Amino acid sequence: MGRRIMEWAGRPEHLGGIPRALVFSAVGAFAKVVTTCLNSTSVHNPQTLIRLVKSRPPGVPLLTVSNHMSTLDDPLLWGFKGFPSVDAKIARWVLAAEDICFKNKLLSYIFRLGKCIPITRGGGIYQEHMNEALEVLSDGGWLHTFPEGKVYQDEAPIRRLKWGTASLIVRSPVTPIVLPIIHSGFQKVMPEKSFFGRRPPVPLCNQDIRIVIGEPIHFDLKxxxxxxxxxxxxxxxxxxxxxKTSPDALGEVAQRWLYANISDRIQTVMEKLRIYSTKV
Known part of the structure; x- marks a missing residue:
């Protein structure tokens, strides 16, 4: 079994939960200011996300998926008006790039408090931290992923999705509610190469942000x-x-077929939402 980076800091009982609460209070307030106050944000269908975050059936996990347009998509995506962005108890877990968010012990500690799970690029869908993400779903938690796998800042069709998200859907003991989200505008708030070829030191203001929340995607896994x-x-x-998967004992050929088909369906739904977002 591989090691899990600073997993202890991500546990809710760590120091009585006080450090986690402080991080979510600060980061949640920052997201509110940037998304709601400093920029113009429109949200389609927010009630579906809020309902599933606050009051989905007990024990049923929520898996949200979205496109990835900037390094600040998370937490800014959750900063829209009416969303409980400072509530650490119901906040999402999110898969985060190890080489960006976990460069040193201080960053690792802060991101762990923020309920981030490090993922090694190229490490495969069976790396140890994917097992940690699976545990979040097994506990009925909320997990967010960016299945495109990296930031893409051009307005273009959704790229072919990585299979990690599909593998979590298949391997979760309780099939999660899969909710697609499409957004645009964060690439203007935090452009990759606008400040001497680098990201700006602070988020930019007076940009138009659009967030389109879809309806749950249902999979007949049987x-x-x-x-x-x-x-x-x-x-x-x-x-x-x-x-082989447990308890179904699916071999690698079957797994690849499943992950490809589920990923294709999610990509198709996300692309329809993206097209819709350009018209609203």
């Missing part, structure tokens, strides 16, 4: 798994040595 079990490998198939 039927999908049955289809996956009779799937045949393509001629270029090369085994990566994936373990």
């Amino acid at each position: 039927s999908l798994k049955q289809e996956a079990m009779v799937a045949t490998p393509d001629p270029s198939f090369h085994s990566l040595g994936w373990p």
